[in-house]
Amino acid sequence: MSEYDLIVVGAGPGGSIAAKIGAEKGLKTIFIERGRVPGEKNSSGCGLGPRIWRDFPELMKDFIGNPTLPSQRPAKLIxxxxVDETHRxxxxxxxxxSDSVTYWPAKEWIVMACYRSDFDPWLAEFATGAGAELKTSTLVIDLLKDEKGKVCGVVTDKGEKIKGKVVIGADGVVSTVSRLSGLQYKWGKSAVTIVPQIDFKADPKKIDKVLGDACSGIWAGTDFPAAYQVWFHDGMHIGFGNWLGWYVEKKNPMSYMNTIINIPHFRKLCELTDAKPRxxxxxxxxxxxxxxKTHTDNVILVGDAAGFPCPLEAEGVYPAMITAKLAVETAAKCIANGDTSKRAFDAYDDAWKISSVGIEFKGGRSLAELWRASMFDLDAMKWLVPFYHEVKGAIGDWSQPHIVRIREILAELRKYIPKLLPFAxxxxxxxxSDVFEDDVEAIPQIESMIRKMMPKKKKNKVS
Known part of the structure; x- marks a missing residue:
C-alpha cells in the first residue's frame, strides 16, 4: 500500500496549487485526477482575476502571451x-x-479569459515540476478509515488503497471527500446553481475587429436570468446560472438558453464574428x-468542495487557489507538529477568514440577496430594465431641449419610487451596512432618508 504525507483529490486549480505547495514544503505528495489530463472534464473556460497575479506572482509571471495558453484574451473592457420584454x-x-484600483494588472484589464483545457494542465505542470506525483484517469470512490473511524487515505476505482496523513478535498461541488468524510452530504436547493452554456468557435480576426478591447459581457432581460458572455482568442461561450430551487419552480434551463441565443443583437454578434456552436x-x-464545514480529522476541503466560490458571481478559480494554499500551509505545520486533528485544523478557518476570500464572504449574504432580487428576479427586471435605461440613457436623445428632457425623465422616474425605495x-x-461596517452610524441616517422619500399611503375613506 502506497503512503504519502499529502493526498490531494482533484487536479483543478485548487488541487494543483495544493500539490505544488505540498511538494515544495517537502511533503510526499500525490494528486489524483479522474480525467485523462487535468482540465479535460471542465466546462469551457474561465475568467482569471488580477488577484491571481497579485497573490501568485512567480506562478503567473509567464502566463501572458504564453504559447501553451493560446485561448487567452484580456478583458480591457466589460x-x-x-433588453426589454420584446428583446429590443x-x-x-x-x-x-477604474482609476481607484491599486496594482498591476488590475490597472490594465479587468479579467483574463482562458479555456480551462489550457489553464489546468499548465498549472498542473508546476505541481509535477515541484515533485508531486500526478495520477490521472483515476477516480477516488471511497476513503480509508482507521480503527477510530478517522480518515487515513483513499480508495480508487482501480482498487488501489493509498494511505496519507492528510487528505485535501479539491474534487469540486459533488465532492466525494466531503460526502464520505461527513462534512457535507448534500447541497440545499438554494446553495447550488446549475449552469448551462453553449461554447462557440469564432474567427479571431473578426473577434478583434468587432469587440476591440472587450472580452466579457453581461446580458440582462425580463424573461431570462442574467447571462454571461466570455470571448476567448478563437471562440466564446454564453451561459447563465440560477439557484437550483428556482428552476424547480420555473422552466427547463435550456428554454432560457434558447431565449438568449435568439435575441437579435446576440445573433448579430455571432454573424459578425462568424461564431458557430461547437x-x-x-x-x-x-x-x-x-x-x-471545511475540515475534520485529517481532512481539509478547498475551493468548490467547501462552497468557496464568490457569493456574487460564483467565480471559483481564485478562491480555490487561495484556499488550497492556506490549507496546505496549515497541513504542513500540523504534520510537523504530529497533530492533524480537527481542532488543529481550526487554524485553516482562521487563515481563510482573514484572506481576500474571507473578506468576500463578510458581505456574502447581502451581495447574494441583492443579486437574487435584481438580475435573477424576472419580475423585478420588468421595472429595473426601463428604470436603468431612463437613468442612464434617456438624457441623450434629441426629442426635446435637454432641460425639458430632464424634466420628463424626472417625471418618469417618480413612477418607480414605490418599487425602488422598498427595494433599496x-x-x-x-x-x-456590510460595506461601511466601521462607520455604522451612517446606516440609520441613510435608511431614515429613504423612508422619508417614500410616498405616503392614502387612507381608505369609510363611506
Missing part, C-alpha cells in the same frame, strides 16, 4: 446589454479598469453566502 436592445454600456455544456457550482431598504441598505 460590456453589458439590457434598450441599453448597452462598457467599462474598463458544444453544449452544463455544470454545477456552489453559490452560497457561507462556506460549509430591503437589499441596498443591508449591503451598505
Amino acid at each position: 460590456y453589458s446589454h439590457f 436592445l434598450r441599453y448597452t454600456e462598457a467599462w474598463g479598469p 458544444e453544449i455544456q452544463v455544470h454545477l457550482l456552489p453559490w452560497t453566502w457561507n462556506p460549509v 431598504l430591503s437589499y441596498v441598505v443591508p449591503l451598505l
Whole structure:
C-alpha cells in the first residue's frame, strides 16, 4: 500500500496549487485526477482575476502571451446589454479598469479569459515540476478509515488503497471527500446553481475587429436570468446560472438558453464574428453566502468542495487557489507538529477568514440577496430594465431641449419610487451596512432618508 504525507483529490486549480505547495514544503505528495489530463472534464473556460497575479506572482509571471495558453484574451473592457420584454436592445454600456484600483494588472484589464483545457494542465505542470506525483484517469470512490473511524487515505476505482496523513478535498461541488468524510452530504436547493452554456468557435480576426478591447459581457432581460458572455482568442461561450430551487419552480434551463441565443443583437454578434456552436455544456457550482464545514480529522476541503466560490458571481478559480494554499500551509505545520486533528485544523478557518476570500464572504449574504432580487428576479427586471435605461440613457436623445428632457425623465422616474425605495431598504441598505461596517452610524441616517422619500399611503375613506 502506497503512503504519502499529502493526498490531494482533484487536479483543478485548487488541487494543483495544493500539490505544488505540498511538494515544495517537502511533503510526499500525490494528486489524483479522474480525467485523462487535468482540465479535460471542465466546462469551457474561465475568467482569471488580477488577484491571481497579485497573490501568485512567480506562478503567473509567464502566463501572458504564453504559447501553451493560446485561448487567452484580456478583458480591457466589460460590456453589458439590457433588453426589454420584446428583446429590443434598450441599453448597452462598457467599462474598463477604474482609476481607484491599486496594482498591476488590475490597472490594465479587468479579467483574463482562458479555456480551462489550457489553464489546468499548465498549472498542473508546476505541481509535477515541484515533485508531486500526478495520477490521472483515476477516480477516488471511497476513503480509508482507521480503527477510530478517522480518515487515513483513499480508495480508487482501480482498487488501489493509498494511505496519507492528510487528505485535501479539491474534487469540486459533488465532492466525494466531503460526502464520505461527513462534512457535507448534500447541497440545499438554494446553495447550488446549475449552469448551462453553449461554447462557440469564432474567427479571431473578426473577434478583434468587432469587440476591440472587450472580452466579457453581461446580458440582462425580463424573461431570462442574467447571462454571461466570455470571448476567448478563437471562440466564446454564453451561459447563465440560477439557484437550483428556482428552476424547480420555473422552466427547463435550456428554454432560457434558447431565449438568449435568439435575441437579435446576440445573433448579430455571432454573424459578425462568424461564431458557430461547437458544444453544449452544463455544470454545477456552489453559490452560497457561507462556506460549509471545511475540515475534520485529517481532512481539509478547498475551493468548490467547501462552497468557496464568490457569493456574487460564483467565480471559483481564485478562491480555490487561495484556499488550497492556506490549507496546505496549515497541513504542513500540523504534520510537523504530529497533530492533524480537527481542532488543529481550526487554524485553516482562521487563515481563510482573514484572506481576500474571507473578506468576500463578510458581505456574502447581502451581495447574494441583492443579486437574487435584481438580475435573477424576472419580475423585478420588468421595472429595473426601463428604470436603468431612463437613468442612464434617456438624457441623450434629441426629442426635446435637454432641460425639458430632464424634466420628463424626472417625471418618469417618480413612477418607480414605490418599487425602488422598498427595494433599496430591503437589499441596498443591508449591503451598505456590510460595506461601511466601521462607520455604522451612517446606516440609520441613510435608511431614515429613504423612508422619508417614500410616498405616503392614502387612507381608505369609510363611506
